[in-house]
Amino acid sequence: MTEQNIRYNTVAIWLHWIIGLLMIFMLFFGEGLIQRVQGTFYPSVHVSLGITILVLSVARLAWRLMNPPPALPTTMKPWEVTVSHITHWAFYALMIGMPLTGMMDISHAAVRNAELLQASVFGLFNVPVLPDLLGLGQTHSLGAVAGKILVILHVGAALKHQLWNKDGLLRRMSPH
Numbered sequence: 001m002t003e004q005n006i007r008y009n010t011v012a013i014w015l016h017w018i019i020g021l022l023m024i025f026m027l028f029f030g031e032g033l034i035q036r037v038q039g040t041f042y043p044s045v046h047v048s049l050g051i052t053i054l055v056l057s058v059a060r061l062a063w064r065l066m067n068p069p070p071a072l073p074t075t076m077k078p079w080e081v082t083v084s085h086i087t088h089w090a091f092y093a094l095m096i097g098m099p100l101t102g103m104m105d106i107s108h109a110a111v112r113n114a115e116l117l118q119a120s121v122f123g124l125f126n127v128p129v130l131p132d133l134l135g136l137g138q139t140h141s142l143g144a145v146a147g148k149i150l151v152i153l154h155v156g157a158a159l160k161h162q163l164w165n166k167d168g169l170l171r172r173m174s175p176h
C-alpha cells in the first residue's frame with residue numbers, strides 16, 4: 001500500500017467532517033446567534049449545536065483512542081509532525097471544552113440575559129447549566145478566538161499539503 005492510499009477509517013472520517021462543519025459554523029457564526037444587538041437571537045440553535053458537538057466529540061475522542069490514526073507521510077519534517085499533533089489535540093480540547101465552558105458561562109446569564117437560560121436543546125430539555133466554580137466560563141469567548149486561529153492554521157496546512165507538497169494528505173481524510 002502506498003502512502004497515498006493510507007486513510008483514516010470511515011467512522012473517523014465522517015465524524016471529522018460532521019464535527020468540522022459544525023465547529024466552523026459555530027466559531028464564525030455562533031456568536032451572532034446569541035447577539036440581540038446584531039438583530040439575531042437564536043440561543044436554542046446555539047446551545048443545540050453546541051451539545052451536538054459535545055456528544056459527537058466525546059464519541060470521537062473515544063473512537064480515536066481505540067483507533068490510532070495511520071502513520072503520517074515520511075516526507076513530513078519533525079516540526080511539522082509536532083505542530084500537527086499540537087493542533088489536533090488542541091482541537092479535541094476545544095471540541096469538548098467549548099460546550100462545557102458555555103454551560104458554565106450560561107450560569108452568569110441571569111444577569112446578562114435571562115432568556116439564554118430558557119434556551120432548549122432541540123426543544124427536548126432546557127440547556128444544562130454547570131456551576132462555574134473556577135471561573136472557566138469566561139474562557140468560552142477566548143476559546144472561540146483560539147478556535148478561529150486553529151481552523152485557519154489547519155485548513156491552510158491541508159491546502160499546503162494538497163497544492164504545494166502534493167503528498168496526498170487530504171485523501172487520508174476524504175470519504176472516497
Ligand code: HEM
Pocket residue numbers: 016019020021023024064069072084087088089091092095151154155158169170171172173
Ligand atoms: C475545510 C476544512 C478542513 C479540512 C480540509 C481538513 C482536513 C484534514 C485532514 C486532511 C486531516 C488529516 C491529517 C492527518 O492525516 O494527520 C485532518 C485531521 C483532523 N482535523 Fe481537519 N480539516 C478541516 C476542518 C477541520 C475542523 C473545523 C476541525 C475542528 C474540529 C478539524 C479537526 C481535525 C482533527 C482533530 C484532526 C485529527 C484527527 C485525528 O487524528 O484524530 N478539521 N483534517
